[in-house]
Amino acid sequence: GILHMTFTDFGATYVTPEVLTVYGLSLSHSDRSVWMQGQEEDAFKLSSSEYKFLSMLMENYPNHVTHGMLTQALWDYNTDDPDDEKRSRDALFNIAKRLRDRLQIVDPDYEYVETVRKWGNREGGYKFNKH
Numbered sequence: 831g832i833l834h835m836t837f838t839d840f841g842a843t844y845v846t847p848e849v850l851t852v853y854g855l856s857l858s859h860s861d862r863s864v865w866m867q868g869q870e871e872d873a874f875k876l877s878s879s880e881y882k883f884l885s886m887l888m889e890n891y892p893n894h895v896t897h898g899m900l901t902q903a904l905w906d907y908n909t910d911d912p913d914d915e916k917r918s919r920d921a922l923f924n925i926a927k928r929l930r931d932r933l934q935i936v937d938p939d940y941e942y943v944e945t946v947r948k949w950g951n952r953e954g955g956y957k958f959n960k961h
Contacts, residue, residue, distance in 0.1 A: 852888045853960040855933075855942060857881070866936045874936075879904055880929050883922075887943065887958040894946040894957035897922060926956055 850857045854867045862881040865873035876884065882904050886895045901918045902908055904925075909915055930943050941959060948954035 850885065850888050852891050852958060855888070855936070857884060857888055859885075864933070864936065869936070872936060874932070876929070876932070879925050880932065883925050883956075884929060884943075884958075887956055891958040891960070894944075894955045896953040896955040898953060900955065922956070 848858060848860045850859065851867055855864065856867050856870075857864050858873070862876045862878070863873040864876055864884065883900060886900060886903050897915075897919055898908060900922055904922075905918070909918065926943050926945070930941055933942050940961060944957050944959035946952075946955050946957055
């Protein structure tokens with residue numbers, strides 16, 4: 831398979847063909863499971879949309895991933911229709927909320943999914959939030 835990763839600093843990102851680890855949070859590409867590094871016994875599987883969402887955030891760390899990029903990755907479409915854009919943003923919001931709730935299982939004291947607000951010309955979206 832093809833690996834995508836962004837270098838940020840030494841020790842920040844660790845990649846094998848099957849697993850992406852960013853700041854201690856590991857994501858399996860083979861079975862969509864997630865766990866804290868060293869705690870594989872506590873791993874749990876993500877839904878397809880949760881997996882794609884988290885994978886995009888981790889692969890693009892430290893940059894944020896725009897709503898448009900996530901919409902393209904999850905549902906393979908771009909839209910200029912304001913109603914469709916609103917629906918996709920609502921769906922992304924729900925995926926982010928569900929993912930935050932589920933990641934509380936592996937680390938109850940930390941929020942890994944950060945909302946990035948629209949500001950000026952910058953499109954809003956989400957980003958992986960390190961400890």
